Amino acid sequence: MLKVADASASVMGVETRIPFRYGIAEMTRAPHVLVRVRIETETGSADGWASEHLPPKWFVKDAALPFADEVAILSRSILAAVDSVRGREAAHAFALVRELDRDQEVWAEAAQVSGLVAGLGVALVERAVIDAVCRSGGIAFADALDRGVLGFSAAEIHPELAGAPPFRAHRVRRIAVRHTVGLADPLTDAEVVDDPGDGLPVSVESAIRTWGVTRFKLKTVGDVEADLARVAGLLELCDRLGVDPRFTIDGNESMRTAEHLSSWMRGLFSSPVADALRARLDAVEQPMYRDVALGEEAEAALTEVGSLAPVIIDESDDRMDTVRRAMDLGYAGGTYKGCKGVFRGLANAALVAHRDRPGRPAVLTAEDLSTIPPLTVAQDLAVASAMGLSHIERNGHLYFARFAPIDPTLADRTVRAHPDAFSTETGAPRLLIAGGALAIGSIVDAPFGLTPLPEPASLTPLTPSTAAALA
Numbered sequence: 239m240l241k242v243a244d245a246s247a248s249v250m251g252v253e254t255r256i257p258f259r260y261g262i263a264e265m266t267r268a269p270h271v272l273v274r275v276r277i278e279t280e281t282g283s284a285d286g287w288a289s290e291h292l293p294p295k296w297f298v299k300d301a302a303l304p305f306a307d308e309v310a311i312l313s314r315s316i317l318a319a320v321d322s323v324r325g326r327e328a329a330h331a332f333a334l335v336r337e338l339d340r341d342q343e344v345w346a347e348a349a350q351v352s353g354l355v356a357g358l359g360v361a362l363v364e365r366a367v368i369d370a371v372c373r374s375g376g377i378a379f380a381d382a383l384d385r386g387v388l389g390f391s392a393a394e395i396h397p398e399l400a401g402a403p404p405f406r407a408h409r410v411r412r413i414a415v416r417h418t419v420g421l422a423d424p425l426t427d428a429e430v431v432d433d434p435g436d437g438l439p440v441s442v443e444s445a446i447r448t449w450g451v452t453r454f455k456l457k458t459v460g461d462v463e464a465d466l467a468r469v470a471g472l473l474e475l476c477d478r479l480g481v482d483p484r485f486t487i488d489g490n491e492s493m494r495t496a497e498h499l500s501s502w503m504r505g506l507f508s509s510p511v512a513d514a515l516r517a518r519l520d521a522v523e524q525p526m527y528r529d530v531a532l533g534e535e536a537e538a539a540l541t542e543v544g545s546l547a548p549v550i551i552d553e554s555d556d557r558m559d560t561v562r563r564a565m566d567l568g569y570a571g572g573t574y575k576g577c578k579g580v581f582r583g584l585a586n587a588a589l590v591a592h593r594d595r596p597g598r599p600a601v602l603t604a605e606d607l608s609t610i611p612p613l614t615v616a617q618d619l620a621v622a623s624a625m626g627l628s629h630i631e632r633n634g635h636l637y638f639a640r641f642a643p644i645d646p647t648l649a650d651r652t653v654r655a656h657p658d659a660f661s662t663e664t665g666a667p668r669l670l671i672a673g674g675a676l677a678i679g680s681i682v683d684a685p686f687g688l689t690p691l692p693e694p695a696s697l698t699p700l701t702p703s704t705a706a707a708l709a
Contacts, residue, residue, distance in 0.1 A: 248697035263295035286370025310702035319359030330389030353556030408626030418633035460492025462505035489525025540568030616687030
């Protein structure tokens with residue numbers, strides 16, 4: 239039996255080193271939320287931790303809503319989940335999260351917020367509980383899954399998996415970094431105009447030379463001509479540098495009609511770069527706006543052009559079963575993001591593996607919400623490893639390039655505990671990317687990605703107003 243004896247949330251501010259432009263937003267700063275839980279089991283008690291940015295215009299995509307108001311909405315979701323889980327008991331972590339998720343849906347309906355917003359609070363509590371369970375048992379995340387310690391059942395989320403073999407965790411110890419190419423990111427060194435002078439990459443060209451990346455996530459705007467120019471520019475750069483790239487395209491919810499998606503896809507695949515797209519494109523992510531992506535418009539477009547490339551959802555994934563419903567409409571799969579939930583992501587990984595067919599690939603990718611170490615990055619990597627993924631989008635090291643200011647010693651303790659994944663070679667503790675990949679063996683072997691326990695001396699309690707003040 240598992241009981242959450244206490245739960246709390248705090249907030250701190252973080253700033254980018256270079257702006258991150260995506261969708262309708264440009265991020266230069268964000269509140270960073272830290273959640274702590276204390277669990278009690280038959281063998282004793284343990285603390286668990288999780289953290290996440292509150293970025294602009296992702297959870298709430300309303301151009302007219304001030305960022306401070308948006309952050310206040312997200313804070314209420316987190317606080318609702320924290321308050322709801324305090325004192326809650328369940329047989330194991332999975333059962334606890336399922337119950338919390340159901341109650342959070344009720345709260346979301348009353349609060350008139352989306353499932354994506356509501357799920358953020360559940361996801362943060364979920365990760366903190368998993369961390370506490372793993373720390374309590376002195377057990378790595380993958381081992382906790384395989385031994386039934388967490389109680390996870392993919393079939394409880396996706397009933398069609400009832401007759402399939404149970405989920406077994408992988409233990410990937412090296413994972414390729416898929417480098418984000420934001421809407422305003424310069425491709426070449428010659429295009430850089432806002433170099434902060436810290437010696438770290440700004441352009442895609444410098445990222446290739448410094449980190450050896452060969453996988454990319456290219457953000458697009460839904461205009462065939464502009465997007466083709468961006469794809470061609472990336473391909474030309476890679477050719478000049480001797481890189482054989484693979485990439486995904488993020489449609490950034492830039493389309494609202496079936497005709498727009500169909501014409502855009504046809505335009506890409508009838509262009510001079512069509513052969514390169516067929517050879518190197520792994521997926522097109524969330525091209526349609528979230529409000530129409532699971533409707534008749536999307537189904538019609540996918541029937542027409544879904545065979546050109548796998549199309550997957552991201553922002554539309556607002557419930558435990560949404561990826562399944564999306565695949566039933568004709569999507570190839572979805573994405574894993576820690577802010578949407580670990581157990582949901584694991585169940586979707588099992589579903590995608592179950593539905594994968596020759597000639598009709600099912601796809602699950604791991605995406606980044608500009609996460610930063612130590613907690614968010616390490617936990618993301620532990621989950622991606624357990625899923626058996628070969629690559630993961632990372633961009634927090636590019637746009638932020640810093641640890642969350644949780645406690646003054648945690649960054650150095652993290653580098654010492656995880657020297658394969660983090661380093662101070664660039665003058666401060668940062669992710670260690672070499673040959674386009676991260677060595678994550680020590681993360682896989684840690685309780686839930688991170689060995690050191692946070693020891694914050696003082697924290698600002700999370701409230702809508704304290705978070706809004708950092709927006």
